[in-house]
Amino acid sequence: SVPLPGARINVYPITLTSNENGEDSAMLPSGYYSLRVLLSNYKMKYPIDLLVEDKDTLYIVVMEQATTYNLTVNVKNTKNENLSNAEVNLTDYGTLKTDSEGNCTFNGLLPGNIMGYVYFYNYIWRSIFMDLTSDSTINVNLIPERYTATFYVTSKGDPIINAEIIIEGLDTLHTGLNGYAQSTYIPFGNSIPYTVKVKDYYTHTGTFDIWDTDVLVTVNLTPLGIDDNYDDLQPTIYPNPTTDFITVSGINNFSITIFDLNGRVVYQNSNQNSKIDIGFLPKGMYIVKLNTSKGLSIHKVLKH
Known part of the structure; x- marks a missing residue:
């Protein structure tokens, strides 16, 4: 047998690369692992699942020549910003994570239907499906998860009716009789600016953060012409x-x-x-x- 250097060894969540002796190693907790080896112009002759026990183990993977292609996946958000460290999973080929440019490349894919998905924290996952007939690149745009921002507008403890709340660039809403208003489609972010306006009160401006859960924003308005009495x-x-x-x-x-x-x-x-x-x-x-x-x-x- 001939050692094959440069093979990508996927043992999720770890990715290894074989050296000139066709070897690489890693410390893994005990358990079952899915093993995928990717190398241009080769395919695994037999599928292998790893059983890691409380001892060092050597696994021999036999590769055979085959027609293969490379697939690069580029992941961005809706603002066209690269998403690094996004997880790209292809059925039968394992999982890779994107680099700082939002790219990851699977080498040694067999021609035919390719299926998988892309996942990134706080974004809605997207599926992948294509017929691979040559070296290819696909672009995946992920949409941010959306959350609910609830506003409670009062003055001196009393709810304010019909206050206009402007969430900059996202939504405009008005409070009801109980002083509450909700916007249910807010993407995650920090220091999201908003303005609250209503007749007979000073305008209020502020910001709020929304990351991985719904939020409540409490606003206390000051009446115009307020005095010490x-x-x-x-x-x-x-x-x-x-x-x-x-x-x-x-x-x-x-x-x-x-x-x-x-x-x-x-x-x-x-x-x-x-x-x-x-x-x-x-x-x-x-x-x-x-x-x-x-x-x-x-x-x-x-x-x-």
Whole structure:
């Protein structure tokens, strides 16, 4: 027999290369391993599975000449950036990892159908299928995994309705009656910028990180024109529940906006009358927003 140098020996997750004596070695924990030997113009004469026990073992792999081709796999993301250390697995040929240029090359592949997949952490894996008839290169673009970013927007503990949240370059959403909004298609990343805007409040900007799990982003907005007496703003609405009228006490000079549970404005007024007729509204729960020179106050009112 003639030693074959330069053969790539795949014992996942280890890749070895035979020396001038056709040999290489590695320390492996006990267990079963799949062995694949790749070399241009040769193929393994017999398949071999390794059984590693608590002793040194020599395995002899017999290669025979054959028509083979080389296949280079180039892996990038959707930004056309090379992905190094991505795992490329080809059925019957084992697994290689991409280099700094996003490439790995399988030597000694037999002509015919080639199947496999490409995997990289935080990306959606992609399958490979081709009919190999010559030395070839295939390009694989991986799509990042997507996660959910939930925003909770409040002011002084009260939820903010219909706040606009702009996630730069990715999504625009609005909070509901409970102050929450979700974006469900955010790729992983660090320092993702966002902006929160809503009438009568200062605009808030910030960043958040999302890596391998969903995140909750809590935002506390400051009302426009806030002063030192803001904490003294404690209006009350009565009766609650009501059948026709509500009365606002504890504040003067206010405007009132009433929303239904779908976020639609059903009543709006800026007069100074503290007694407000809502008898025309259908039965149900409503959100009342009071706006004064000292800030905003939000209440829930049940109409019977």
